[in-house]
Amino acid sequence: xxxxxxxxxxxxxxxxxxxxxxxxxxxxxxxxxxxxxxxxxxxxxxxxxxxxxxxxxxxxxxxxxxxxxxxxxxxxxxxxxxxxxxxxxxxxxxxxxxxxxxxxxxxxxxxxxxxxxxxxxxxxxxxxxxxxxxxxxxxxxxxxxx
Amino acid sequence: xxxxxxxxxxxxxxxxxxxxxxxxxxxxxxxxxxxxxxxxxxxxxxxxxxxxxxxxxxxxxxxxxxxxxxxxxxxxxxxxxxxxxxxxxxxxxxxxxxxxxxxxxxxxxxxxxxxxxxxxxxxxxxxxxxxxxxxxxxxxxxxxxxxxxxxxxxxxxxxxxxxxxxxxxxxxxxx
Amino acid sequence: xxxxxxxxxxxxxxxxxxxxxxxxxxxxxxxxxxxxxxxxxxxxxxxxxxxxxxxxxxxxxxxxxxxxxxxxxxxxxxxxxxxxxxxxxxxxxxxxxxxxxxxxxxxxxxxxxxxxxxxxxxxxxxxxxxxxxxxxxxxxxxxxxxxxxxxxxxxxxxxxxxxxxxxxxxxxxxxxxxxxxxxxxxxxxxxxxxxxxxxxxxxxxxxxxxxxxxxxxxxxxxxxxxxxxxxxxxxxxxxxxxxxxxxxxxxxxxxxxxxxxxxxxxxxxxxxxxxxxxxxxxxxxxxxxxxxxxxxxxxxxxxxxxxxxxxxxxxxxxxxxxxxxxxxxxxxxxxxxxxxxxxxxxxxxxxxxxxxxxxxxxxxxxxxxxxxxxxxxxxxxxxxxxxxxxxxxxxxxxxxxxxxxxxxxxxxxxxxxxxxxxxxxxxxxxxxxxxxxxxxxxxxxxxxxxxxxxxxxxxxxxxxxxxxxxxxxxxxxxxxxxxxxxxxxxxxxxxxxxxxxxxxxxxxxxxxxxxxxxxxxxxxxxxxxxxxxxxxxxxxxxxxxxxxxxxxxxxxxxxxxxxxxxxxxxxxxxxxxxxxxxxxxxxxxxxxxxxxxxxxxxxxxxxxxxxxxxxxxxxxxxxxxxxxxxxxxxxxxxxxxxxxxxxxxxxxxxxxxxxxx
Numbered sequence: 001x002x003x004x005x006x007x008x009x010x011x012x013x014x015x016x017x018x019x020x021x022x023x024x025x026x027x028x029x030x031x032x033x034x035x036x037x038x039x040x041x042x043x044x045x046x047x048x049x050x051x052x053x054x055x056x057x058x059x060x061x062x063x064x065x066x067x068x069x070x071x072x073x074x075x076x077x078x079x080x081x082x083x084x085x086x087x088x089x090x091x092x093x094x095x096x097x098x099x100x101x102x103x104x105x106x107x108x109x110x111x112x113x114x115x116x117x118x119x120x121x122x123x124x125x126x127x128x129x130x131x132x133x134x135x136x137x138x139x140x141x142x143x144x145x146x
Numbered sequence: 147x148x149x150x151x152x153x154x155x156x157x158x159x160x161x162x163x164x165x166x167x168x169x170x171x172x173x174x175x176x177x178x179x180x181x182x183x184x185x186x187x188x189x190x191x192x193x194x195x196x197x198x199x200x201x202x203x204x205x206x207x208x209x210x211x212x213x214x215x216x217x218x219x220x221x222x223x224x225x226x227x228x229x230x231x232x233x234x235x236x237x238x239x240x241x242x243x244x245x246x247x248x249x250x251x252x253x254x255x256x257x258x259x260x261x262x263x264x265x266x267x268x269x270x271x272x273x274x275x276x277x278x279x280x281x282x283x284x285x286x287x288x289x290x291x292x293x294x295x296x297x298x299x300x301x302x303x304x305x306x307x308x309x310x311x312x313x314x315x316x317x318x319x320x321x
Numbered sequence: 322x323x324x325x326x327x328x329x330x331x332x333x334x335x336x337x338x339x340x341x342x343x344x345x346x347x348x349x350x351x352x353x354x355x356x357x358x359x360x361x362x363x364x365x366x367x368x369x370x371x372x373x374x375x376x377x378x379x380x381x382x383x384x385x386x387x388x389x390x391x392x393x394x395x396x397x398x399x400x401x402x403x404x405x406x407x408x409x410x411x412x413x414x415x416x417x418x419x420x421x422x423x424x425x426x427x428x429x430x431x432x433x434x435x436x437x438x439x440x441x442x443x444x445x446x447x448x449x450x451x452x453x454x455x456x457x458x459x460x461x462x463x464x465x466x467x468x469x470x471x472x473x474x475x476x477x478x479x480x481x482x483x484x485x486x487x488x489x490x491x492x493x494x495x496x497x498x499x500x501x502x503x504x505x506x507x508x509x510x511x512x513x514x515x516x517x518x519x520x521x522x523x524x525x526x527x528x529x530x531x532x533x534x535x536x537x538x539x540x541x542x543x544x545x546x547x548x549x550x551x552x553x554x555x556x557x558x559x560x561x562x563x564x565x566x567x568x569x570x571x572x573x574x575x576x577x578x579x580x581x582x583x584x585x586x587x588x589x590x591x592x593x594x595x596x597x598x599x600x601x602x603x604x605x606x607x608x609x610x611x612x613x614x615x616x617x618x619x620x621x622x623x624x625x626x627x628x629x630x631x632x633x634x635x636x637x638x639x640x641x642x643x644x645x646x647x648x649x650x651x652x653x654x655x656x657x658x659x660x661x662x663x664x665x666x667x668x669x670x671x672x673x674x675x676x677x678x679x680x681x682x683x684x685x686x687x688x689x690x691x692x693x694x695x696x697x698x699x700x701x702x703x704x705x706x707x708x709x710x711x712x713x714x715x716x717x718x719x720x721x722x723x724x725x726x727x728x729x730x731x732x733x734x735x736x737x738x739x740x741x742x743x744x745x746x747x748x749x750x751x752x753x754x755x756x757x758x759x760x761x762x763x764x765x766x767x768x769x770x771x772x773x774x775x776x777x778x779x780x781x782x783x784x785x786x787x788x789x790x791x792x793x794x795x796x797x798x799x800x801x802x803x804x805x806x807x808x809x810x811x812x813x814x815x816x817x818x819x820x821x822x823x824x825x826x827x828x829x830x831x832x833x834x835x836x837x838x839x840x841x842x843x844x845x846x847x848x849x850x851x852x853x854x855x856x857x858x859x860x861x862x863x864x865x866x867x868x869x870x871x872x873x874x875x876x877x878x879x880x881x882x883x884x885x886x887x888x889x890x891x892x893x894x895x896x897x898x899x900x901x902x903x904x905x906x907x908x909x910x911x912x913x914x915x916x917x918x919x920x921x922x923x924x925x926x927x928x929x930x931x932x933x934x935x936x937x938x939x940x941x942x943x944x945x946x947x948x949x950x951x952x953x954x955x956x957x958x959x960x961x962x963x964x965x966x967x968x969x970x971x972x973x974x975x976x977x978x979x980x981x982x
Contacts, residue, residue, distance in 0.1 A: 050622050054180065081238050089179070089278040090177075090280065093176075103696070103702060104701075106695065107688060111714060115678075118677035122670065125673075129775035130736075150654035164691075167619075168629050169632075
């Protein structure tokens, strides 16, 4: 319990608790650059916060990393290179979009495996039912059929 | 029919997963740099701006790099522990004064003590960024070859030092 | 004195919950009417005592009794009276007591409104509610007691978190809990049916209105939370796929599947296994949500202060409830019954596809939310799973579902001809494609993906109209044209269409800009001109603020004047209060950040959000649809006594049941 308290102190040590608000006018060359920046910082995590993006957090580290992302954009790095820069220092935790790797197979492929399984079961189930009585008598289109 | 047991089994697996999570601290972000060479750094020394300390300078013996600042309340909690170990000569600790002003740092050290063999100044947090620092206090254990062998997030306690840090240093010294 | 009364009342409520859980169940087992008859009075009594307990806590807040620790943590002398009322559920302990109260309300409703249902079944169902109540009241009393005193008594409290001092937070938790807890009724019915050995259609018919209402409330609760987050938090978003948000969405998805599955089981007698399992799953996911929010295993902006001890308690409780029900299911599972023959293209198969898609979507959200635990357990590294993942996967999984919606009501039971059904929907498809194309051409900036999404939404809308039109054509004198069920269904499906349109526009065409503005400056965003006219000082009941006065101009006309504020609360918290020019077709959103250049200028965020209100309008339509469908008269028809099989004196412990025709 005291451990958690200390970690909380750690967080408090950096910024007063504020709601998601990180308004930083930056000198963008054009609208396209601004949109690209917004997209990038929305997909990067504030490491010190309880689940906020770099775009939304007011924490010191978030401000620093936003400026870093902007600087790297000015230096001409691609989106992937900027992400790699941050991942090298903070790990994959900093990305809100998990990379498609063997370790994230459950995430990216699991639901589709389940879906395929469901589809197969559905088709098999109804094929079997249909075989039981090939000529299904049509139900009259009255209120009863509802 | 065995099929009827499937929901129960699925639920048991999920339950086991949730059980395993209880008591963990999900806010801790492990460092990807552990086991890798420390990033190159060079910074001026506190109060002696013409002098600087670099990674090269510190090779040859293991040391702790402690990230601290005057605005950090939890740093005060761990500071007596650092003072203690440094005074007894059991640990070599270098300080990284992170996103701070020299006069504030000096005042803080005067009040709480100075266990550091040397203090690097990082007012913008650039060195911190390269080390993957996201808050204070954080402590890196770096071996004689300049490899980061451990990162501790949050204040250090004597238990942490005895059980986690000292064994790593022991191993290094004997090799 | 009063808080102690509150504790005593809670204990009495717990005792009555024990009575409720044990006695009627025993009575049903032994077929003793006297014991079964205890269920209703016990339910009423439990409600009365829990209500008293809750009233005591509210009283402590209203008179500002800071000797109670919970009151001191969540209130202070300057807090206005209406926030004192809602501050009761502002923290973990009080919100749990609210949960318990709402559980007692549903139990009371069930006890009072079920006179026409068979006694054994109701005794069992109410007993299950009692068991759930035991778990939650114990949890509250032993680990999270809101009545604990603070010694020595404090003169003033902390403040209620300023984020919670808001209308949205007054209504959001109660509505959400009405939904979560409401699924307990469907769960209780399912367990009672399993205990009863009843796997016919009767119990499902009784269960439908309760489930529809619960789902409606949950929809409302989620929509309120989303709306509140949008206008209060200043980030312009409306859903973040945060673990706590997902915790409420999981039962919603399963609840939607449950509603459809119950309809099929009630009308056709099939999908019994699905209906039972979904009912168990819906409530189990509600409990899972409680666990995730209060145990601290996942990082979330919403989470209450976490505590492993509390987490363990809830997990054990969840294991008993869900594990117990699923074990019962495994023992009593309905055998593969010879149902009426059904072809691959039929309303049954479409609804099964609906169930599968919703279940897989639920599984996806569950996997993504719990993934950090998986990664931890299997040492896969520390990974974040956030909106980019959830948004993408959810869209991919829901797209086929949205496309299928119009087919359902137009396809006959047991089997239908694909060609005929397509022919009946041809016009709708044509109108949808034309509508989507027109919108794509007219509205510049719309991506192809958004245009397709809008086409799909229009397809759902026109398809629903096609159904309504056909019903009208088939009307016969003396019979209702549109039953409550049909109206509810159509309204909910239209709500889906409205929701999808809102999402497509808001996500694709929104414009966000952070600008530096000094009084006198203006900025251009998405055809709007914003003029910062002056900076004022404002004092509120428990804060001081810098207030900016902004004029919003559109097409040369003044649309509105907005007053966003940067507030400093008494306890030191700094918050931004965004100002929104709300419109049916677009919102314009202004939030103030930090002062720049020593207060000469301000950092201001300007947001253009087209059709954002449609998101919540769609959700409200779904909610209304659920409520209307619950009013279906057919579902309230009294039980046909002849259909009830005479109950044996002792229940043989059979692993399987003889099939009923």
